[in-house]
C-alpha cells in the first residue's frame with residue numbers, strides 16, 4: 001500500500017557483499033516505503049543478518065549503495081539516524097539492572113527522560129523497578145530488554161533480527177502488538193524470523209533470502 005504520506009525510506013541498489021571470495025549478498029535491489037512492516041525469511045546463512053548489518057552501516061558493501069532516509073550510508077552518514085536496532089545479542093552491562101543499562105545507552109543522545117525509559121521497560125513486560133542485575137536475567141528477559149533498547153528513543157525505523165527468539169507466547173503476542181502499534185503511528189519495521197506465523201500475522205510484505213539473493217515472496221496480512 002502506498003499513500004500520499006508514505007515515501008521511500010530505504011533504497012538499496014545493486015548491493016553485493018563478498019568476503020574471501022564467498023558471495024554473501026548478491027546484487028540486491030530494494031525499495032522500501034515508510035509505514036510498512038517488511039519480513040525477511042530464509043535458511044540459516046542465507047544473508048539476512050548481513051543485509052541488516054549493511055543497512056545499519058556496520059558492514060561496508062563490496063559493491064552497490066544503501067540509502068536510508070535519502071542519505072547514503074558510508075558516505076553522507078556512517079550510521080543512519082533514528083533507527084532502532086536489534087541484531088544478535090545486545091551487549092548489556094551484566095552488573096547493571098535494566099533501567100541502568102538503558103539509561104547508560106540513552107545518555108549518548110540524551111533525548112529521553114527517566115520516565116520514558118521506565119515506560120519503555122514496562123511496555124516490553126519487564127519491571128523497571130527490578131534492581132536485579134541483567135546477568136541474572138533469562139534469555140527471554142534479555143531479549144525483551146533488547147527490544148526496549150531498540151524502541152526507547154522512538155525511532156522512525158526498527159531493524160529487528162529475530163526479535164521473537166526466546167520469547168514465550170505472551171511475549172510474542174506483546175511484542176507483536178507493540179510492533180503493529182509502532183507501524184500504525186507511521187513507523188517502518190524490517191524484521192527477520194524463522195517462524196512464518198510471526199511474520200504472516202504482521203508483515204505487509206515478506207521477502208525471501210536465498211544464498212544472498214532476495215526476492216519478494218508474499219503479501220501478508
Ligand SMILES: Nc1ncnc2c1ncn2[C@@H]1O[C@H](COP(=O)(O)OP(=O)(O)OP(=O)(O)O)[C@@H](O)[C@H]1O
Pocket residue numbers: 019024042043044045046047048049050051
Ligand atoms: N564476518 C563474517 N566473515 C565471513 N563470513 C561471514 C561473516 N558473517 C557472516 N558470514 C557468512 O555470511 C553468510 C550469511 O550469514 P548471515 O548471518 O547473514 O545469515 P542469516 O540469514 O542471518 O542466518 P541465520 O538465519 O542463521 O541467522 C553465512 O554464510 C555466514 O557464514
